[in-house]
Amino acid sequence: MEIGLLTAFLGGMLALLSPCSALLLPAFFASTVGTKMQLLVHGAVFYLGLALTLVPFGLGLGALGSLLISERGLIIAVTAVVLVILGLAQIFGFGFDLSRMLPGATKLQESASTRTGLLRTLLLGAVGGVAGFCAGPILGAILTLAFGQSNLWNAGALLAVYGLGMVVPLVIIAALWQKMSTRARRALRGRTFTVLGREFHSTSVITGTLIVAVGALFWFTNGLVSLPSLIPTDVQVWMQERGTVLANPIVDMVAIVVLAAIALTVWGVRRRRNESATPQESAVEQSQ
Known part of the structure; x- marks a missing residue:
């Protein structure tokens, strides 16, 4: 495979x-x-x-x-x-x-x-x-x-x-x-x-x-x-064992929190960029 x-x-x-x-x-x-x-x-x-x-x-x-x-x-x-x-x-x-x-x-x-x-x-x-x-x-x-x-x-x-x-x-x-x-x-x-x-x-x-x-x-x-x-057999066994650890509700919750934090961070950065760009655009319009 x-x-x-x-x-x-x-x-x-x-x-x-x-x-x-x-x-x-x-x-x-x-x-x-x-x-x-x-x-x-x-x-x-x-x-x-x-x-x-x-x-x-x-x-x-x-x-x-x-x-x-x-x-x-x-x-x-x-x-x-x-x-x-x-x-x-x-x-x-x-x-x-x-x-x-x-x-x-x-x-x-x-x-x-x-x-x-x-x-x-x-x-x-x-x-x-x-x-x-x-x-x-x-x-x-x-x-x-x-x-x-x-x-x-x-x-x-x-x-x-x-x-x-x-x-x-x-x-x-x-x-x-x-x-x-x-x-x-x-x-x-x-x-x-x-x-x-x-x-x-x-x-x-x-x-x-x-x-x-x-x-x-x-x-x-x-x-x-x-x-x-x-992939060697021992590596496959190790991966399967780690896979059972990941199939845990606590791990799922942590993953959701991390993804949510990343999404909020990206949204916050983009919002700050937009806010900083708005005064500049206004200044350009006033100068014209």
Whole structure:
């Protein structure tokens, strides 16, 4: 499962940097969002939009896979083959836009272009998770992997982590956008190269190779079951023990109080900034 989650996270990162729309979202957020605190808020809302679209897909495919659990051998074979095909399609630059299969996607895109503020960010997330010609094979691969899990919650977790893989680099790049040199931005976009007269893109080749490798692993490890865990067993036991400690009403109350304190602090800082800005604006108006 850890390999699947890692693949989903990397897939989200590479989808953000896909050739068709490389760095468009980070550039948009950097130009429209003000302070870094606002960027974090918009990043969280963007992720919520992603999750609202992606996670139900994962849950549905996981449920379908669980219904066919008696045919696990067939599921593993089909999943592995589809992953390899999608990986090769990504390498050679073939793509498709899954948003065309989503009812109401066009209306959501139109609404996102006309709205402002957090609502626009939410709608961008809802559409951005499934839109994109170049990112289509990547999302298709993660959805295929979710189906191969044959488990409702594991499949939903894969899509949630895929969305997280998009949001984390999005927020980081947008925060550093003004400080990044042209060379650094160009490096993030990747580059094209030619082999035997055919043009390839470095990001697509890396992504496709990753998908093909996961497809091969899925086949040779019985759906990633026989693959050694990335997290040692003793560490997993330690995490489970700590998890039982966190599942405590007192811990929940402390967490709520801390979150409330953070929210009040942010609200107080913003209010003071607004109050300090108001006299300055008034002074400017009087001077005019």
